[in-house]
Amino acid sequence: MLTELWNDAAGGFHPASAPDFLPETALKQVQLRRLRAVVSLAYENVALFRTRMEERGLTPDSIQRLEDIQQLPFTVKADLRDTYPFGLFATPMSDVVRLHASSGTTGKPIVVAYTREDVDVWSEVMARTLACCGLHRGDVLQNAFGYGLFTGGLGAHYGAEALGATVVPISGGNSDRQIMLIRDFGVSALCCTPSYFTYLIERAAELGVDLRALPLRAGIFGAEPWTDGMRDHIEAAAGIKAYDIYGLSEIIGPGVASECSAQQGLHIFEDHFYPEIIDPETGEALPDGEEGELVLTTLSKKAMPMIRYRTRDITSLISEPCECGRTIRRMRRIGRRSDDMFIIRGVNVFPSQVEAALLAVEGTLPHYQIILTRDQGLDQMSVEVEVTPEVFSDKIRALEDVRARLAKAIEHILGIRVGLRLVEPRSIARSEGKAKRVIDRRNEGA
Amino acid sequence: MKLQQLSLFLENRPGRLGAPLEAIAKEGINILTLSLADTAQFGILRLIVREWDKAKQVLEDAGWVVNLTEVVAVDVLDRPGGLAEALAVLEGAGLNIEYMYAFSLRRGDKAILIFRFEDPDRAIDVLLEKGLHVVDGDELLSVVSG
Amino acid sequence: MAAQIHEAHRQTEHRIWDPDAETLPREDIEALQLERLRELVTRVARVPFYRDHFAHREIGPHSIRSLADVRRLPLTTKDDLRRQHPFGFLAVPRKALARIHGSSGTTGRPTFVAYTARDLETWSNLCARFLVAGGLRPEHTAQVAFGYGLFTGGFGLHYGIERVGAAIIPAAAGNTRRQIEIMRDLDPEVLICTPSYALTIADSARELGIDPRSLPIRFGHFGGEPWTEDMRREIEDQLDIAAFNNYGLSEIIGPGVSGECPERTGMHIQEDHFLVECLDPETLEPVPEGEPGELVITTLTREAMPLIRYRTRDIARLYREPCACGRRTTRMSRVTGRTDDMLIIRGLNVFPSQIEEALLRVEGTTPHYLIEVSRPGTLDEVHVKVEIRPEIFSDRMDRMQTLCERISREINTVAGIRAHVDLVEPRSIERFVGKAKRVLDRRDLGE
Incomplete structure (x- = not known):
């Protein structure tokens, strides 16, 4: 009825x-x-x-x-x-x-x-x-x-x-x-x-x-x-x-x-x-x-x-x-x-997952920062990783390769595409105690 | 005071760099300086030559895509800190450098910096105002070929 | 080894999902087809394209006295579908639609395919038939x-597996390492993907130091792109599984x-739902049995969008003699070619005209370009070579890289594939007199 x-x-x-x-x-x-x-x-x-x-x-x-x-x-x-x-x-x-x-x-x-x-x-x-x-x-x-x-x-x-x-x-x-x-x-x-x-x-x-x-x-x-x-x-x-x-x-x-x-x-x-x-x-x-x-x-x-x-x-x-x-x-x-979980394009992400990936590639944990932005309505996640002497090379291709391996390791764990930038040593701001790992700029200027 | 720079598109594979250089050498054109930027797949060759208009014609006739860009040359003392001082001036004036390359002269105590600015005219004003020496085409020719 | 597995598979696991339909005697199949064809001719009168054609030639159910009379009916092409975009071919009210899918068109605009709830039921059931013929059981787990x-x-296979009652891991495409991890952890017996992706999984497993033969998969149903018997042997050998075509x-x-039975001597066409002809693409006359020709299909039971x-x-080729498995349906060979320029890239249909449309959106990238398709490892790769021209060249590296990215994005938008964009020097792409050759397919996809 x-x-x-x-x-x-x-x-x-x-x-x-x-x-x-x-x-x-x-x-x-x-x-x-x-x-x-x-x-x-x-x-x-x-x-x-x-x-x-x-x-x-x-x-x-x-x-x-x-x-x-x-x-x-x-x-x-x-x-x-x-x-x-x-x-x-x-x-x-x-x-x-x-x-x-x-x-x-x-x-x-x-x-x-x-x-x-x-x-x-x-x-x-x-x-x-x-x-x-x-x-x-x-x-x-x-x-x-x-x-x-x-x-x-x-x-x-x-x-x-x-x-x-x-x-x-x-x-x-x-x-x-x-x-x-x-x-x-x-x-x-x-x-x-x-x-x-x-x-x-x-x-x-x-x-x-x-x-x-x-x-x-x-x-x-x-x-x-x-x-x-x-x-x-x-x-x-x-x-x-x-x-x-x-x-x-x-x-x-x-x-x-x-x-x-x-x-x-x-x-x-x-x-x-x-x-x-x-x-x-x-x-x-x-x-x-x-x-x-x-x-x-x-x-x-x-x-x-x-x-x-x-x-x-x-x-x-x-x-x-x-x-x-x-x-x-x-x-x-x-x-x-x-x-400290954040959500990116509907996928739940914990900073600890990113750490696990960086650690797997480099052997030690480099300084890094996760930056969240929004481009064309889609959340973008990029990870900035400080270059360490161990991974630095004068060959662009070698650096590109390190960059690609880090990005791939993170993408593998999270299942989403991430941007990865190598940045200069000590360029990521250190703060007292717990480092600020996630910078969320998604709602800026929106 | 601006210099004309030629840039060429090259595929990144063996032998590609030699061909354009040979083409202009055959015409007796002297290369004052060059820089190469590359990715895995292609490269951009940037040239400053004596007779840029002739070189451009030669290269285009041989089938290359050639761009003409205005760059600015500055000479600085060839000693530690020389470049840093010049860069500090530019940074202080908020001038955006698209890219740059440098070379030192065989004789003398000077190094030449080549800059590509978003706005070269404003850059020249600032450089002059701050007392830096902007090198024009004729001067560059004379110092390089000396 | 794979042959032994396959033999064991054949002996112990061959069952028939829908025996009443699948083992009908030949004359009953044909009687059913004739009845459904006549009914279809009545039903499609709701579609203007067919109604006009029928009215013009005075065609009606009375025109269909035998199955051979299907040749009195008009052919339908992809262009016809495109011209009626989006709903011109609907034979039911729009409210009755349960699903809309797309198929790739010759331009950026896809053509559309609509389903009623009953069409979806039919679809699930048809997939269940070939899945079960290839060994799927309710207690299995399948990674899609x-x-x-x-x-x-x-979707078709997803619902087919669900209909059989097996468990689904809807892994979707991509992130191969994660696929392997999930496979090792969750123990699926069945893999559903394109044949080339099956080989990619084997490759990636080896890269990870895992013997692909140790993966839990026991058999797979592969389709969505043309493949060869050589590839089947590779897949079976590398993954130690039985591989079925659909x-x-x-x-x-x-x-x-259509889909294979354990005999694997062609794919059984589900003739209670589809009437299949094999025609010479030039003359449009039927080719003799066993000869290659273009498949022309009439949907006998589709409600939303009968064609x-x-x-x-x-x-492909058609074979009508009975199969040892007990099914009496006509079988078809693998697809061995196309009568148009459509490419299948990683299971996606791509027309060169789509790539051209994408390039036209980026000024200065046409007319000199070339689409190169290769399969360097196991996966198809597309390189679009674009000759550099003054209007797109810059002395700045970042601009050049942005240009490549932009072209790549446009291609992705229009054609749905990820292509590598290679900028090449002027005049490095061969010039043709007359119609330019735009595609260089280096893959070996022969029979």
Whole structure:
């Protein structure tokens, strides 16, 4: 019945969004039931989790109320690295249908796994994300998130398919073609990083294409932090509504939370991802409204359940009702992190990964600095490395070779292109104590 | 006071450098100085010659792409710090050097610096104002061939 | 060794994904094709290109009394698709589209291919057929090292693997060292990529001091570019795997038009979905069975964008005798050439006209240029040689380097490939009287 209604009325209610509107008591029942199941699944199948439970004298039966989640041990990013590749899997490989990977904090990647049901849940929460952003069947979604091991591209792709939209799987890059397709296909929604879209706006103007005159009406932006100032600019220049979405590979990929038409915080799909806010120093739980680190528990993931995963993202929860009618709680946009990670073109980067690469090539760690800039809407990362006597040569080719090897080593670990400049010894500013490793110039002069 | 510099595009493979030099030598044109910038794939040969217009014609007739650029020559004392002092003047005036090369004379105590500036006229003004000696074409000819 | 593996593979792993369809008796295949062809003629009347043609010649379902009558229908070319850009060939309302892909056009503007949800189902199923014929099982893990994106490359196989129920590592193309690392850590049995990329993986493994034969891969499905039996032997020997060939093109559906069975005596055409002719490209008359000719394909079941007698420009041979595997479908040989100047570079289709279009955007780089394609190791390389001219020459090195980068970027924008730009001295590119020869293909891609 609901499905028919939705099919007939373009822009109507998508049945997948039903859980967004659950009454609080019903939602809590679902959450508790799923929490108990996921804790049992992890306890029985994941050695690391079981050991930590046992150390605390806990069993799955210790979870009687939702609040009992606070007794459970945290999971941190290093756990994924330490148990790489299969240590946190809760199902046998034969049940796994998808593996994604991202870079860890050092050279070693981390891997995440999905069963058939997990992929279905992922498609569902991404369909709910797109519905939250006002999309429906018949919309044409140009998906400019990168496809591959990065979860952005395939996540949005499956969500749009589940929603019944037409997908244009263009992936990232080739801006002229992106603009041509937006125009030729009557594209109504586009997803990419917000910085890339600001470049598409500029490029469209250069090509004489007025985005405001086209059917494009929604931008679904994620995978990097952005501001309300950027939103105002995007909305005015492109004549669209710009929505912020949130997710991370360790939890599922995109599809953890999304803004709605009210654009006042991101609705967390709480029936699948249970949010808590903690004090990042003490680990104590904080009440709704207070700012702290976001901790997420996957309530329905089978292949790789995550219990109390510390995201390192700083935000706060909003429990007041939203004007869109959704009952699930919201989180404020992510403004900063509790570690030194930065995001470049949607890829998470830790300075420690760059160090691992430099060390691997040179044998010792040279002085270096990471400089982030934004060129044509795309984040650029360049690494300046001081020339040491060991690598210096009077032959341009020998220096070019060192430069290329350093760049390649970093690109290998991060999976993105980086610029690499050799600079003179002692030209990188030393400071007292901890050197400033990252200079972020991305929002200068924008 | 500006000098005419010829620049040539060369592929970076054996034998390419000799050919243009031979072509102008055959016409009896003397090379006062040269510099070569190269990448793995190609190079740019920069020449200052006695009869630049004739040399340009010869090279173009032989099929090279030749550019004419105005550069500025400055002579400095051929001793430690000579170059640094001249550069300090330019830096102080905020003059942007696109590239430069230098050579010292066989006789005498001078070295010649060749500069390519974004704005050579302004550079000459500054150099003169600061008391540096800008060498013009005739003078360069006489000091080099002496 | 590879031969033994292949034999073991054939004996133990040969299964048929869709036995009802794949082992139909010959007469049933043809009856089904005829029925679908007649239905198609009715369906494509929604497409102006076909409607006008049919009206002019009074063609309708009544015109199709036997499969041979397909020759009464018009041919469709890539130019026809381009002229109807973007949606002129749609046979369904736009709202019914679930996916839009592109295929590279002769200019910077791609031609488009649209799919309904049912077309996507069909596509997944067709890929599942050849994947299973080549040994894929639900318990396997497959590394997909094809690019995902506007061009169909990775998607067909991705969905085919998903349909079979095996696990996917969507590694996409590039970063070979990381591919190898992931492969060693996650133990996939199956590799999906272009044949030349399979050899690149072997090369890189050796560079890293890893014996490529020790990698966990047991078999691979390779396509997206022409390759040879010699290359198959190389791949099988270097990686110690069994290598299977498959064929398809975006305009028709993507990969899944045909694929090998364990006999590996040609690729089985999925004839319940495609009617394939083999014609002399000059006379457009059918060539005798077993002779090389241009493949001309009619999509029997495509909903969104059915094509009648599409000229693929691919040269191959058809074999109609039954195969030892039990399938009765027509088989096709490897693709041995093209009837146009299209190049396939690392699995991407590139037309020389695209490169010219890119050069035209940078003043002073035409008319003297040459596209050189080579395969120095295992991967295709493109060098675009551009003669230096006064208007683009500068005495400043940074400007010259910026120029190279700019040309390279324009080529990437138009043709989607990374090309090396070599500036060369004036008159070093050979001059031709009449039509200039723009492409020098040094690769050995013969049969």
